[in-house]
Amino acid sequence: MFAEFVEGPFWYFSLGVFVVGVAWRFITMLRFGTRRDLSVARASAAVGALRTNLSRFLPRREVAGRIRVPVVAGYLFHLGLFALLLFAAPHVEFIKNHITGFGWTPMPHWAFILASEAAFIGLLVLWLHRVLNPVTRLLSRADDHIAAILVFVVMLTGCLALFQSFDGLRVTHLFLAELLLLYFPFSSLMHALMFVPSRGYTGASLGRRGIHA
C-alpha cells in the first residue's frame, strides 16, 4: 500500500509542488524587478551575462589555491550526482516511464560505481568542510545541513536499492527523493537553478562596464 502511495499520488503531489514551487520562486524574484541601468555602456551586457554564467564554473587563479578542498569536493559531488541522476539505469527507466516517454543509453555498471563513489566522497568532504571551517561554520544554517543530509540519504538508499534487490529499499529511495522534491523549492537547493540569473545579473552589470566578471 505504501509502495502504491509513493509511486502514485505522492509522486504526482511532490512533482507538482516542485514544478509550481520553482515557478513561484522565479516569478516572485522577477516581480521585484530591476531598474534599467541608465549609465552609458562600454560593452555588451548580454555578452557579459553569458560569459559570467560560463566562467564561474571554474575558480579564478588568484583564489584557486585557497579553495582547493571545496572546489574538488564540489565537482566530485555535482558531477557524480548528475551522472547518477541522468544515466543510472533505473533512473533512465523511471524518466522514460514517468516523465519523458523516451529514454537513452544508461551508463555501464563500472561508471555507476565511479559516479556514486565520487558523489558520496564529494558530499561527505563538503559537509566536513562545512562543519570544520570557521567561515562555513559561521555561515551555515539548518537549511544547509538538511539539504546535505536529504541528498545523502537519497543517494544512500538508491545505491542500497540497486545492490540489495529489495523492493522496500527502492520504494524508500523513491519516497526520500519525493521528499527532496518537496523541500527543493523552499531551500538553498534552489541554487541549482537560481545560479543562472544570479551569474547573469552580475555578468550583465559588470560586463557592460567592460569587466570580465
Add this chain to the structure above:
Amino acid sequence: MSERFEQGMSTLRKQMDARVVSYLSSCVNCGVCAEACLFYTETGDPRYTPIYKVEPLRRLWHGEYTFWGKLASAFGFGSTLTEQDFADWEELVYDGCTMCGRCSMVCPVGIDIAYMIRKVKEGLAAAGYSPDDLKSAAQRAVEIGSPMGVTLATLQATISVQEKECGIPITMDREGADYLCLFSSGEIVGFPEFIGSIARIFKAADVSWTISSDYFEATNTGVQIGNSAVAAQLIERIVSAAEKLKVKYVISPECGHAYTTIRWDAPNIIGRPLPFDVVHILELLDQLRREGRLKTRGSTDMHLTYHDPCNISRRGGVVREPRHLLDMVAPNFEEMSDHGAMNWCCGGGGGVSTIERARDLRTRVFNVKKRQLDEIGVEAVVTACSNCRHTWEDGLEAYGPEEDVVELIGLTELVARYLVEDESRAR
C-alpha cells in the same frame, strides 16, 4: 522599537530587487568569498566574510519574503532583525569593507556581494548606525562642498601655486570648454601636483578644459556612507556645474570610488542619464596617447609596480589604459602577483580611511600589500587614486622606516615628468 530603527528597516526593504533575490536564493554559504577578502585573509576573523556582512539584508529577505521565514513568523519563531543587529553590523560593514568587489569576482554562483553591501549601508545609515567620522564627512560635503572641508579659497590658492610651478594659467569657469575636471579633496590637499600635471599635459595636447568654482569635489560621501539622498545631492551639483559651463565631458580624477560613482552609478542615483560623458583621467590620457597628442621623451629606470585602485580597475573597467601609459615611461615596470581586475585592495577605500577607529584594522589588512611588495622588491609604487596613496603612505609608515623608502607616485604625475611640451622636440 525605535523610530530610527523602523526607518532603517523601511529603507532596507526598499533595497530589495530581483538581483538581490536571485543572489540570496543562490547562496549556499560555501565561504569562497572570504578567501578573496583581505579583511578576512589578514585577520582570520570569519565575521569579515563578505556574505556575512550582508546578513541584515538576508535576514530581512528570509523573514519577510520566504516560505519558512513567513511560517516561522506566523508562529512567533521568526528571527527578526533587531536594533542590536544594526549596531553589531555597523563595524563589519563600514570598518571592514571597502566595497572593492573582489568577493563579487569569485563567488561560484555569481553574487555581486559589493552591490548588496552598498544596500545594507543604506539601511544602517537610515537607522543612524554609521560611523561618526563618516557622518561628519557627509555633513561637510553637503555644507562646505568637500568631506575634508576644502573650500573654494583653498582650491584657488592651490591652483595659484601650481600655475606658478608649471608656468601655465589654469582658467576656472571657462564656458564652452570641452572638459570639466573634478578633484578629490585628498588630491587638492595631499597631491596638488596632479593639477599642475594635467595643466601641462592638456596644454601640450591642446585639450580645452576648465574647473568649476561652483563645485569641484569628485568624491561622494553619500555613496560611502550609504545615503542615496546625499549622494544624489552631490551628483546634482556636478551636473549643475557641467550644464552651466556647457561642457561635453567631465573628467574623474585620480580617485577610485569617485569614478564608479560618477561614471556608473550617478545616472541611476539621480534617475536620469547625465547630460555629459564621463571619462577617467587615465582613459583620457590613453586616448591622447592613441591620437598622438600625448608625447613623452625619456623614461624612468626605477623598478616600479602599479597598484590598481579597485574602483577604477575591477569595478570601473579601466585596466589596460594605465598599462599603456606605463609602457611609455616605465620600461622597468613589474606587475604585482595579483593585479588588474583581481588586484588586492589597499584597505582604505569606500570611506574606511575616514574612520579613525578603523585605523588599526586598516593597518593590519594592509599587510597583504606589504607582502605583494616584498615579493617583487620594487623602488616605487605607482597608483591612480589619492586615497590609495594616502593608505599606502600610512601602511608603509606603520611597517617601519625601512619600508618607508618605497616611493609613491601618481600615474598622471609620472607621465607628466616625461612630457614633451615643445613640438619641435616631439618624438
